[in-house]
Amino acid sequence: MSKLQPVRGTHDLLPDEFRRFSHVVGTARDVARLYGYREMATPIFEFTELFARGIGEATDVVSKEMYTFSDRGNESLTLRPEYTAGICRAFVSNGELSQQLPLKVFAAGPMFRYERPQKGRQRQFHQIDIEVLGAPEPGADIEVISVAADILDRLGILERCVLKINSLGDPECRGVYRKVLVDYYSGHLDKLSEDSKSRLQRNPLRILDSKDEGDKAINAGAPSFADHLNQASRDFFATVKDGLVAAGIAFEVDPTLVRGLDYYTHTAFEFVTTHIGAQGTVLGGGRYDGLIAELGGPPTAGIGWAGGIERLMMLCNEPPAEPRPVVIAPLGAAAEARALGIARALRRQGITVEQDYRGNMKRRLQRANKLNARAAIIIGDDELARGVAQLKDFDSGDQREVALDALAGALKG
RNA sequence: GCGGCCGUAGCUCAGUUGGUUAGAGCGCCAGAUUGUGAUUCUGGAUGUCGCCGGUUCAAUUCCGGUCGGCCGCCCCA
CATH class of the missing domain: 3.40.50.800 (Anticodon-binding domain)
Known part of the structure; x- marks a missing residue:
């Protein structure tokens, strides 16, 4: 079988599989439309700078997973590893988008990350994506999660998922908490796992989620984020939780839920499942109120999520049969x-x-x-x-x- | 990036304790009278045993490398 192989971590969508792919995207699109989201698309590659600044230089995604190359004009370009940065860039680039806030968009397409492939993880993968720009209110958080829950429900996979949510606070208390955490872990440096030592400067919040037994013991005594949220962040989180209850959406608060992308603030959430192996996050996102300003645009709140189409395909029901010819x-x-x-x-x-x-x-x-x-x-x-x-x-x-x-x-x- | 398992026909797999033409089921192709499928019967073709190199009189079987897949870590959708 010395045949032509596809590039590692990429695969062909043959007709039978493509049918399921379209079913996922089509279902998501239909539900998003019911909520008034409009579909758009941005380029598959952007200036490398956009992702470096937006997602964070120190994150794994930026520091070691991007497909970055120079084009013939010597510009450093990168195949997008996620959708949010591109959509925010489009918002800043196209002034008309800021004329009618909040802007509610749906998008879907391929993403690229140089990672070791395994089940539910490929180098070219596809995401559906929802973003709301210009809405600092918790109502947007609730709505965005509600869209996700409805899509999962229509695909028949909601009951196999658990919604986990957490608050990462605003930049002010996040900074305070970060410092408290670093101080705490610095006192236990000798007992910390190697992974966690390297996380200490990069993303100390992530140590809380460590699977290492030694780390877990140290985590038991770690200061909790909930105790360090300021009043505004507490109120915001409470409103989101109340809204989810009112909407009839089940969730669990998970204090260890931390997102790996720097831009998140306040609400972070994930729909996770145990049915598709280790890569159990099927859809995840959160609020990123500082991102657009960070990119040089007008200070504009943002919240959204991305869902992995291949992961959703592994879970979802058979799509309706095609008409027989x-x-x-x-x-x-x-x-x-x-x-x-x-x-x-x-x-x-x-x-x-x-x-x-x-x-x-x-x-x-x-x-x-x-x-x-x-x-x-x-x-x-x-x-x-x-x-x-x-x-x-x-x-x-x-x-x-x-x-x-x-x-x-x-x-x- | 780290650790482990795996790689034989289109698919699912068996097999060779190293030795002439490598097998099964499914699928595929052809036939069972002139213009009737599926079902049934009969016959047929499958493949550089992932790739490269080493050991050997001899390798698909042993060893090394490589590519790819899977599982876990990491990370994330």
Whole structure:
């Protein structure tokens, strides 16, 4: 099997798989539309600077997972590793988007991250994405989570997921807490795992989520973020939680939930599942009120999430079956020519019709069977002369004669 | 980036304690009278045993490397 291989961590979406892919995206799009979100798209690559500044230089994503290259004009470009930064950039680039706040957008497309592939983790993967810009109110947090829950519900996977939420506070108390944490862990440096030592400067909040047994023991005595939230952050979080309850959305507060991207503030959340292996986060996001200003735009609040399409595909129900085609089987050159027009007329009526390019009757019916056709329209010289066709039903095996101009009616009825 | 498992026909897998033409099921192709599928019967084709190199008289079987997949860590969707 010395065949051409796709690049590591990429894969082809063959027709059967693509059907499930479109089902996920289509479902998400439909639900987002019900909430008034409008779809848009941004380029697959951006200036490297955008991600470095937006996501944070020190994050894993930026420091070791980006597909970065120089183009022929010597610009450093990067294949987008996530959607939020690009959408925020588009918001800043296109002044008209700020004329009607809040801006509510839906987007979907490929993302790229240089990681070790495993189940639910590829180098090119796809996300659906929702963002609300210009809404500092907790109502936006609630709505965005509600959209996610409805999408998961429609896909039939909500009951296999748990919604975890946490508050990362505002920059003020986040900074205070960060310092408190670093002080605390610095006192236990000798017992900290290697991973966590390196996390200490980079992202100390993440140590709280460590799976290392030694770290867990130290974490037991760690100061909690909840105790360090300022009043405004506390109130904000309480409103979000009350709203979720009012909307009938079940959740768990998880104080160890920390997002790896620097721009998050206040609400952070994830829908996680245990059904698809270690990469159990199916959809996650949060609030990023400082990001747009950080990128050089007007201070504008933001909140949103991204969902992994491949992960959702692993969990979701079979999409509805495609309509079964009708096959038109002409015999002879004259009938074949005539069939082209008949097939086209039927398709204009919304009937799926397949016409083979070659083959005798047996061959054509065999193929019809493989296509899971519901019926065949058989037209030979005899039928042609009389202006009729044999209409064969594949499920019952019955066959009857139908006038050519009555075909559409017969197939619809 | 770290650790572990794996790689035989289109698919799922068996097999060779190193030795002539590497197997099964499913699928695929052909036939069972002239214009009728699926079902049934008969016959057929499958493959550089992932790739490169080493050991050996001899390797798909042993060893090394490499590429790819899977599992866990890390990280995240």
